[in-house]
Amino acid sequence: MKINRRDFTRLASGLLVGAGGVLTRPLSALAGDGSYIAHYGHAPFYAAHLYPGSSLTLSERALHETGENVIALTFDDGPAPANDGEILRLLAQYNAVATFFVIGSKVGHHIDLLQQMVAAGCEIGNHTWRHPMMTSLGGDSQSDELRQTDDLLASAGIPVRWFRPPYGDYDSLTQTIAQTEALETILWSVDSRDWKGGAPDLIAQRVIGDISPGAVILMHSTKSNTVAALPKILEFGKSHGYRFVTMSEWKQIMIRTDPIATRMAAESKTASAREAAKPTVTEPAASAKAALAEPAKIAEVPRLDGAKAISY
Numbered sequence: 001m002k003i004n005r006r007d008f009t010r011l012a013s014g015l016l017v018g019a020g021g022v023l024t025r026p027l028s029a030l031a032g033d034g035s036y037i038a039h040y041g042h043a044p045f046y047a048a049h050l051y052p053g054s055s056l057t058l059s060e061r062a063l064h065e066t067g068e069n070v071i072a073l074t075f076d077d078g079p080a081p082a083n084d085g086e087i088l089r090l091l092a093q094y095n096a097v098a099t100f101f102v103i104g105s106k107v108g109h110h111i112d113l114l115q116q117m118v119a120a121g122c123e124i125g126n127h128t129w130r131h132p133m134m135t136s137l138g139g140d141s142q143s144d145e146l147r148q149t150d151d152l153l154a155s156a157g158i159p160v161r162w163f164r165p166p167y168g169d170y171d172s173l174t175q176t177i178a179q180t181e182a183l184e185t186i187l188w189s190v191d192s193r194d195w196k197g198g199a200p201d202l203i204a205q206r207v208i209g210d211i212s213p214g215a216v217i218l219m220h221s222t223k224s225n226t227v228a229a230l231p232k233i234l235e236f237g238k239s240h241g242y243r244f245v246t247m248s249e250w251k252q253i254m255i256r257t258d259p260i261a262t263r264m265a266a267e268s269k270t271a272s273a274r275e276a277a278k279p280t281v282t283e284p285a286a287s288a289k290a291a292l293a294e295p296a297k298i299a300e301v302p303r304l305d306g307a308k309a310i311s312y
């Protein structure tokens, strides 16, 4: 079982950043047009970011402790008739399922493809009607984006409970609208960056390098190199004891591990408080106090360059 140190560091960084200020900015500043997530795609494994609106205490450590080695593969921007059949074939070959976040206006006469996905045990999510930057729209237009896709899928008997905002762009209004439409907003913790291009091996390596229990992986069914990368990703998961699940099953597992994650968080808080309160011979109490008063170290966040080199 491979433990990805970087992910633990990211989790810790996320918490530190939260304490230090970046993640305590309003949600709109965090996830809007110029957001970290929109530019870099890396959401820490941290509820407020990966799963906005959730009250769950996400914890890779708790998942690892309970042996819940699950991964949620997600494919955005479909349906993609040229690739979807092959993706389903590969998933079946590895006894895996995934979640497909589809763009309503692209569905057209490909609704049968989505029905095949559901029949294969996969899940369909809402990726809006036209793939806009949601925060550039007013509330009514945002509602339309979600509702039109929901209605289309409902008319084909396809249940939808998840929403992924295009470009990871959302704010508190978007989230509220999604809730009104009975949709849960989900981002990702691992970005394949397949939208940037790259050979299949590189795409596979980007994913494999960041895999950890509970990972939510962002890929695009529209990219043929992603399909070509998929066998390596699936093979890696299988040989490392991972199980590939839908977003809904992922959520069930997060709920199951939540009490453990909460207990671990409480224990670690108590332990650090105890550690901080411990008097030392070599260190006078005053300097320990001064150390505690120092502001939390803010994890390094890459500068936003303002360029929109993204096409999630």
Ligand SMILES: [Zn+2]
Pocket: 076, 077, 127, 131, 166, 167, 311, 312
């Ligand atoms: Zn997209």
